[in-house]
Every structure is written in structure tokens, then in C-alpha cells.
Amino acid sequence: MKTPNNGPSEVLLAAQGIRKSYGHLEILRGIDLNLGTGEHVSIIGPSGSGKSTLIRCLNFLEMPDGGSIDFGGKRIWDEKSPIKEADSRAHRTKVGMVFQSFNLFATHTALQNVSIAQVHTLGRSRKAADDRSRELLDQVGLSEHLDKHPGQLSGGQQQRVAIARALAMDPEIMLFDEPTSAIDPEMRVEVLRVMKDLANGGMTMISVTHEFNFARDAADRVLFLAGGLIVEEGTPDEIFSAPKQERTQQFVNAVSGIV
Amino acid sequence: MDYIVESLTRLLPGLLTSVQMTVVSVAIGMVLGFLGGLLLNNRHRGVRYPVIALVEVLRGFPALLTLYFVYFGLPKLDVVLDGFVAVVIAFGLTVAAYTAEIFRAAIASVPRGQREAALSLGLRRNKTIRLIVLPHVLRVAVPPLLGIVVIAFQGTSLAISIGQLELTGVALNFGMSTFYLLPEILMAGALYLIVTTLLTWVEIVSERRAQRLSGGSYQGSGRKRRRGVPKISTEALRTTG
Numbered sequence: 001m002k003t004p005n006n007g008p009s010e011v012l013l014a015a016q017g018i019r020k021s022y023g024h025l026e027i028l029r030g031i032d033l034n035l036g037t038g039e040h041v042s043i044i045g046p047s048g049s050g051k052s053t054l055i056r057c058l059n060f061l062e063m064p065d066g067g068s069i070d071f072g073g074k075r076i077w078d079e080k081s082p083i084k085e086a087d088s089r090a091h092r093t094k095v096g097m098v099f100q101s102f103n104l105f106a107t108h109t110a111l112q113n114v115s116i117a118q119v120h121t122l123g124r125s126r127k128a129a130d131d132r133s134r135e136l137l138d139q140v141g142l143s144e145h146l147d148k149h150p151g152q153l154s155g156g157q158q159q160r161v162a163i164a165r166a167l168a169m170d171p172e173i174m175l176f177d178e179p180t181s182a183i184d185p186e187m188r189v190e191v192l193r194v195m196k197d198l199a200n201g202g203m204t205m206i207s208v209t210h211e212f213n214f215a216r217d218a219a220d221r222v223l224f225l226a227g228g229l230i231v232e233e234g235t236p237d238e239i240f241s242a243p244k245q246e247r248t249q250q251f252v253n254a255v256s257g258i259v
Numbered sequence: 260m261d262y263i264v265e266s267l268t269r270l271l272p273g274l275l276t277s278v279q280m281t282v283v284s285v286a287i288g289m290v291l292g293f294l295g296g297l298l299l300n301n302r303h304r305g306v307r308y309p310v311i312a313l314v315e316v317l318r319g320f321p322a323l324l325t326l327y328f329v330y331f332g333l334p335k336l337d338v339v340l341d342g343f344v345a346v347v348i349a350f351g352l353t354v355a356a357y358t359a360e361i362f363r364a365a366i367a368s369v370p371r372g373q374r375e376a377a378l379s380l381g382l383r384r385n386k387t388i389r390l391i392v393l394p395h396v397l398r399v400a401v402p403p404l405l406g407i408v409v410i411a412f413q414g415t416s417l418a419i420s421i422g423q424l425e426l427t428g429v430a431l432n433f434g435m436s437t438f439y440l441l442p443e444i445l446m447a448g449a450l451y452l453i454v455t456t457l458l459t460w461v462e463i464v465s466e467r468r469a470q471r472l473s474g475g476s477y478q479g480s481g482r483k484r485r486r487g488v489p490k491i492s493t494e495a496l497r498t499t500g
Contacts, residue, residue, distance in 0.1 A: 061375055093381035103372035107394040116390060117380035151471050162376075169380060 012037045012173060012204055019066035020053055027053045029228035040199040042215035043208045045225035051208040055175045059095040060088040093121055096166030096174040100181050102158040104150040111146040114165045136164040140194050156187030163194055176207040216240055224248045266446045273429030274450050280415040280425060283347040285408055288354025295355060296362025317356030323417050325349045330421045342423045350411060357407050365400035398469050405462035409455050426450060
């Protein structure tokens, strides 16, 4: 279990009734998700259950079809008032996103990947940005690879660069979209360690993951998503050891390899 | 030996003309080609289809025919052009048609995930194009573009047909009026060979650099493509050129 947060924390993110369809296919059928400052929620569930779509809606990489999103106590989006380009850009700078396929800029070095948005979005000087990037890349154990291009790094290393790149924006919340699914099993450890350190350090986080051990150790709360709905929600212990819903039990057993 | 020196003093100015024609027509062609590539990636069919038609026509026409059209055809419409200008316009259009396809494929090859990453970092669209898309496009497009430059360079020999004397023209002119046709042709050929070999070498080096891009987070883009990724058959071009 993660080190608990001190005292009750204010709600940072409140998503209500999030719906999203592609054509006739309903991906999200009304999801409520509240997140306190410093809280870490892990989302688990089968493929196609809408996990990725949900967190992509939270920084408007996908536009939800219905519902509302409050951030820092302010309504930033609901179905009646579409968000302006400038507002969604401002929101995205507060939200760090880590993708399954890393999505590093292939023509840029590790250091440049981490610095580029500090300079061009936040307006930091190149030197201040590079200093901060070195610090972050050191923190994720990559200080020896500053000048390498993504193609020269392993999946685990690329993902750690991607995490540093997101952290460089000093986000208020980090979103992880299956960050270890595209990485060789033995290379996942380092990425998971970095994420665990972040969670224990009080970073507000949502992680979509199939790594149950990680969720057990590092999450405050676990959501089980299936068919576009939250089937069950609880502490890691409740979900992994004593799930109430049959569907949750099936899924947890299947992923843990219990027949 | 004397002949070689004497021949070189004659041919080198011709080579210079060839190089000038190549540089100007390639410059015109690439600017138009890049615009074409952007338009070919446009979401709207109404924009894409006319460009596709234009590209197909210009690729379908032999370069010689396009040159004749510009030099002999346009004067009928009261547009009279100087020989050199006609050459660079005609070849510029042909180069544009071929490079449009290269740029289209290169722009489409920027992985969608990289644009999403740029979005999620709050980068503005113009900065995303300048800082993320353009470097990628250039890295991918340079090797096939250099292939086009080689062909354009050799293609300038067609200029003789409207009396513009570049390397081939100078060599043939002298060779036919003396008994030195064969050695003169060989000398000119050697000069062409030297330049194209240099260009090909640069092409190979840049190709290696481009391939490094695909080692990492490079995945196919999610967008539809009009055709496969950079499908540039240089053999096909050589026969038209």
C-alpha cells in the first residue's frame, strides 16, 4: 500500500457522467471520477473497456460527447460549452501525459525532448530548461543518455524520458496510459519504480495499467472498468483480494493467471 | 593530355550551365512540391483531387514535351520566354510533380503519436509543425529528393533541343563539327558521372540518417495514405527524364 496522504485533500479533478461514442459504438457510458490532490487512482479493465479513452478525454485528446469536467474547482468543460483551443492548451500544460508508445520526438535527443516544451510552451530560457531537464533525467536514472536519440534507447529508457518530459511542465496531475504495455517485461521495473516514487512523493496520478502488483503497492484507489462503465471501485485490497462483483473477480483471476 | 585540358576548358562552362539549370529548377520544383505535398494531405477531397490531377499530368508528360510546351507552345498565347527561363520553368514543374508525392508521403509518415505528444505538452500548432513535423519530414524526404536532383541534373541535357547549350550541348556541338565526337562524348559523360556519383554518395549517407528515425518510437501513422510510403521509383523516372 502506498504511503497515505495527510488528512483530507481537496478535489483536484471531478469528471461527471463522461460519455463518448465512435459512430454507433459506445465506448464510455457515463463515468464519474473524482480525484483528490495527491491521490493516485489506478484503472484496470479488459481491452476495449474504455480505459484509454477515459484518460484521453481528461486532457481533451478526445472530446467527450457528454458529461462535465471540473479541474481545480473550476468547470472547464461540459457538453453545453465546448472548450476553446487556447483553454484546452492551457489545461494540457497542467496535465502530464505518458503514452503507451512513448511518442518521443524521434529527431530530437533525450535532453531536447524534455526541454522543448519548457522553452516553447512555458517560455523558460534554454539554459533554465536544460538544467531542469538534466535534473529530471537524472532522477529517472538516465543522466548518461542525455544526447541519445529515441532510436538508440530501449523501450524502458524511452518511457522514462517521456515521463521526465511530462514532469518538466510541472504538471498538477499525471496521466499514464498503459505505460509499460509496450516494454519488455524485465525493462518495466525501472519505469514502475519511477512511477511508484512519484506516487509516494505526493503526485496526483491516474494510471491505466495491467500491473496489479504496482497498483497494489502504489495506488490509493482502484477502478475496474468494463463495457464503458465503472463496475467496481475500492482500495487495492478490496479489488484484488475481495472483489464484490463477479465480473471483477473473473478479470482479476484471469490476469493473475488463476484458472 | 593536351586534348583533355583543352576539352575541359570547353566543357566546364557547359557543366556550370547544367548545374545552374539544375539548381534553379530544383529550387522552384521543391517549393512547389512542398506546397503540393501539404495540399495532398488536406482533409478535403476538393483540395486534394485537383492537385492529384495536376501531378499526374505533369508526371505523365515526358519532360521534353513539357519543355516544348513552355518554349514553343506558350508563345502562341503571347508568353515568350528566354531559353534558360523556359528550361527552368519546364523542369521546375516536372520536379514539383515528382517531389509533391515525396513530400506528401514524408508528411504522412510523421507518427500521429508525436503530434499528440506535442498537443499534450501544450505546443501551438505552428510550433509543432516547425519543431516536430518539419525536421521529421526533411529527414525522411531528403534521400528520395536527392534522387530527383540526380535525375534533374541529367535531364538538363534535354535543353539542347531548344538550343540551350549546357554540358551535352557544348560537347555535341564541338564533337559533330570536328573529328572528336567520341572522346568529347566520353569527356562529358565523365563529368556527369563525377557529379552524379557525388550526389548519390550524399544520398546514401542521408538515407542512413533517415533510417535511424525508424529505430525508435516510429510507427506507421494512423492516417490514410493515397499510396504506400515513399514509393519513388527512380528507374521509372530515368526513362522519362
